[in-house]
Amino acid sequence: xxxxxxxxxxxxxxxxxxxxxxxxxxxxxxxxxxxxxxxxxxxxxxxxxxxxxxxxxxxxxxxxxxxxxxxxxxxxxxxxxxxxxxxxxxxxxxxxxxxxxxxxxxxxxxxxxxxxxxxxxxxxxxxxxxxxxxxxxxxxxxxxxxxxxxxxxxxxxxxxxxxxxxxxxxxxxxxxxxxxxxxxxxxxxxxxxxxxxxxxxxxxxxxxxxxxxxxxxxxxxxxxxxxxxxxxxxxxxxxxxxxxxxxxxxxxxxxxxxxxxxxxxxxxxxxxxxxxxxxxxxxxxxxxxxxxxxxxxxxxxxxxxxxxxxxxxxxxxxxxxxxxxxxxxxxxxxxxxxxxxxxxxxxxxxxxxxxxxxxxxxxxxxxxxxxxxxxxxxxxxxxxxxxxxxxxxxxxxxxxxxxxxxxxxxxxxxxxxxxxxxxxxxxxxxxxxxxxxxxxxxxxxxxxxxxxxxxxxxxxxxxxxxxxxxxxxxxxxxxxxxxxxxxxxxxxxxxxxxxxxxxxxxxxxxxxxxxxxxxxxxxxxxx
Numbered sequence: 394x395x396x397x398x399x400x401x402x403x404x405x406x407x408x409x410x411x412x413x414x415x416x417x418x419x420x421x422x423x424x425x426x427x428x429x430x431x432x433x434x435x436x437x438x439x440x441x442x443x444x445x446x447x448x449x450x451x452x453x454x455x456x457x458x459x460x461x462x463x464x465x466x467x468x469x470x471x472x473x474x475x476x477x478x479x480x481x482x483x484x485x486x487x488x489x490x491x492x493x494x495x496x497x498x499x500x501x502x503x504x505x506x507x508x509x510x511x512x513x514x515x516x517x518x519x520x521x522x523x524x525x526x527x528x529x530x531x532x533x534x535x536x537x538x539x540x541x542x543x544x545x546x547x548x549x550x551x552x553x554x555x556x557x558x559x560x561x562x563x564x565x566x567x568x569x570x571x572x573x574x575x576x577x578x579x580x581x582x583x584x585x586x587x588x589x590x591x592x593x594x595x596x597x598x599x600x601x602x603x604x605x606x607x608x609x610x611x612x613x614x615x616x617x618x619x620x621x622x623x624x625x626x627x628x629x630x631x632x633x634x635x636x637x638x639x640x641x642x643x644x645x646x647x648x649x650x651x652x653x654x655x656x657x658x659x660x661x662x663x664x665x666x667x668x669x670x671x672x673x674x675x676x677x678x679x680x681x682x683x684x685x686x687x688x689x690x691x692x693x694x695x696x697x698x699x700x701x702x703x704x705x706x707x708x709x710x711x712x713x714x715x716x717x718x719x720x721x722x723x724x725x726x727x728x729x730x731x732x733x734x735x736x737x738x739x740x741x742x743x744x745x746x747x748x749x750x751x752x753x754x755x756x757x758x759x760x761x762x763x764x765x766x767x768x769x770x771x772x773x774x775x776x777x778x779x780x781x782x783x784x785x786x787x788x789x790x791x792x793x794x795x796x797x798x799x800x801x802x803x804x805x806x807x808x809x810x811x812x813x814x815x816x817x818x819x820x821x822x823x824x825x826x827x828x829x830x831x832x833x834x835x836x837x838x839x840x841x842x843x844x845x846x847x848x849x850x851x852x853x854x855x856x857x858x859x860x861x862x863x864x865x866x867x868x869x870x871x872x873x874x875x876x877x878x879x880x881x882x883x884x885x886x887x888x889x890x891x892x893x894x895x896x897x898x899x900x901x902x903x904x905x906x907x908x909x910x911x912x913x914x915x916x917x918x919x920x
Contacts, residue, residue: 395420395421395422397420397421397422397699397700398421398422398423398424398697398698398699398700399411399412399415399421399422399423399424399698399699399700399701399702400424400426400684400685400696400698400700400701400702401423401424401425401426401701401702401704402426402672402685402701402702402703402704402705402710403425403426403427403428403434403703403704403705403873403875403876404425404427404429404432404433404434404652404656404666405432405433405434405435405436405652405704405873405874405886406433406434406436406652406873406883406886406887406890407702407704407872407873407874407876407886407887407889407890408425408427408434408702408704408872408873408890409425409432409652409655409656409659410463410655410886410887410890410891411423411702411870411872411890411893411894412425412659412664412666412702413655413658413659414890414891414894415664415894415897416658416659416662416663416664417662418894418898419894419897419898421699421700421897422663422664422665423659423664423665424664424665424667424696424698425659425664425665425666425667426667426670426671426672426685426687427666427667427668427669427670428669428670428671428672429668429669430668430669431649431653431668432649432652432653432655432656432666433648433649433652433653434704434873434874435448435449435734435842435845435874436448436451436648436649436652436883437648437649437652438646438647438648438649438650438786439649439736439738439840441738441838442788442836443788444738444740444779444786444787444788444794444836445646445647445649445779445786445787446647446736446738446779446786446796446838446840447647447648447649447777447779447782447786447796448734448736448840448842448845449734449736449798449842449845450762450763450775450777450782451643451647451648451883452513452641452642452643452762453508453641453642453643453644453648453651453883454640454641454642454884455882455884456884457884457888459888459891460884460887460888461642463887463891464508464642464651465508465642467651467654467655467658468506468507468508468644468650468651468654469499469506469507469508470499470507470508470510470642471499471500471501471507471508471509471510472499472500501645501785505645505646505650506645506654507644507645508642508643508644508645508651509642509643509644509645509783510640510641510642510643511640511641511642511643511762511781511782511783512639512640512760513639513640513641513762514760514761514762514781515761515762515763515764515765516761516764516765517580517584517764517765517767518764518765518766518767518768518776518826519579519580519767519768520537520768521768521826521827522537523537523764524537524580526765528576528580538579542575542579545575546573546575546576546579547573548573548575549573549574549575549576550572550573550575550576551573552573552574553569553570553571553572553573553574557570558570561598562597562598563593563594563595563596563597563598564585564593564594564596564597564598564600564601565577565582565592565593565594565596566598567598567600567601568581568593568601579767580767581593583767583768583769584765584766584767584774587766587772587774587800588732588774588800588846589732589800589846589848589850590732590800590801590802591850595850596849596850597849597850597853597854599849600849600880643782643783644783645783645785646783646785646786647782647783647786648883667687667689669689669690670687670688670689671687671688671689672685672686672687672703672705672713673686673687673688673693673713674686674713674714674715675701675703675710675713675714675715676695676715677714677715677716677866680865680866680867681866681867681868682698682700682701682866682868682869683697684696684697684698685698685701686713686715699868700868700869700870700897701868701869701870702870702872702876702890702893703869703870703871703872703876704871704872704873704874704875704876704886705875705876706731706844706847706875706876706878707726707729707859707863707871707875707876707877707878708726708727708729708731708878710863710871710876711723711726711859712726712727718862719862721858722858722859722862724852725852725855725856725858725859726852726859727852728851728852728855729847729848729851729852729853729856729878730848730850730851730853731802731843731844731845731846731847731848732800732801732802732845732846732848733800733801733802733803733808733841733842733843733844733845733846734798734799734800734801734841734842734845734846735798735799735801735807735808735815735839735840735841735842736777736796736797736798736799736839736840736842737796737797737799737815737816737819737837737838737839737840738794738795738796738837738838738839738840739794739795739796739797739816739819739820739823739829739834739836739837740792740793740794740795740834740835740836740837741792741793741794741795741829741833741834741835742792742793742833742835743793743829743833744758744759744793744795744828744829744833745827745828745829745830746758746759746826746827746828746829747759755778755780755781755793756780756781759778759781760781761776761778761781762777762778762781762782763775763776763777763778764776764778766826768826770825771822771825771826772799772807772818772822773797773798773799773819773822773826774798774799774800775797775798776795776796776797776798776828777795777796777797777798778793778794778795779794779795779796780793780794792835795828797819797822797823800846803843808841812838812839815839816837816839819837820834820837844875846880847874847875847878847879847880849880853878856878859878860908864904864905867902870890870893870904870907872886872889872890872893872907873886873889873890874886876889877889877908885910888910889907889908889910892906892907892910893907
């Protein structure tokens, strides 16, 4: 290695990808500072007594061939997948390779180093009835809705298409114009307000442009018709809206397993990784970052480096700037808002919700990866069924390991409530929804995640001031969800780091292209 050092703030997907790309493609040594005790950021896996929690749920799929190929290199695909097909096609830069679905790959019963191929099932719970997610035009949907509401939905959609809201300023406007007011109020409004804590009428329309683009009633009809045609088994699925993807990759022990493997590869190749180390300051000379200030074990140190990759919340980055950033930039940074996240992991003897009272296992009764709770009488926003993500996430397969997801703010009373009371509250909501009874609870744990969702309101409409300012520092690379204050999927965060290292390896400034990765509409998940 050369004497060059890259200081990397955060060991989430973006930070670890940057470090891995540097250590494998350049002679620059990465030194990673992680405030937590484990890697992965919000893509980590929390292990509670052998039961593993996937924070927020991470389906491993991407329209980027490069990312799909990268994942397959880190963890080999499991053997015997393909549902009778001879091979699975994985595309890469307009080229494809065939993986033998019957023989090639790793056996999850024999090794932990394996990427599973899992089926995707997500549904909406509304009026204590299940609806496919995304909504499908199927007899069951109309039977659940009833004739009256079904006719109202189509009439409302017709009005929206004939007389769209103009100008389209809010998320409410955006969704109504594409689905009609009745469908918006039925399946979108309450859940979205749970997630963000504000009415949809106060969220800018460009949130919808980034997260919902491409999903429409006409698109759902085309997808339903397209499913009538036979297809080859493929996990690349580049032409399918991501909300409609029905198969995905998933590490045997959850997303954190992949990032733990990447971290090992980095340190084995000479990189450094420091846990319990928080970056609290960034020193600069006006055009370059010269060093960062870290705190660990109660002590503060100054660490010099040739370049900095920052995936920490950009609000914290700017607040630690030394000398301080201009007042106008600080004002925008201080005005950025976030949504925090609580997962209540509950271990249950059984569930009472779902099909078939005589069902012998969870997959028969509730096949879902997660369930969107569109019910206004409960606080929980989603239910995750970890058994269905990977059976290896659960210590005892005879039990049911479920996550109740609550979207909150750090200042909320609920966030600050004692864990025992939160578990009691979650148990009551499970009973209220008909999921389980209090006596079914075997164990539970509360996991809090700060700044899980960077929000597109507050001062976000002036974010270009921050972006233009940090671009003045030629050796600073802001990457990942919080590093760029973008509601990225995991693959977007990976791509930002890859593009940044592309520029370094090629001796080119690709930072503008790095920012453009996040606004490329094709990469965003539809809702």
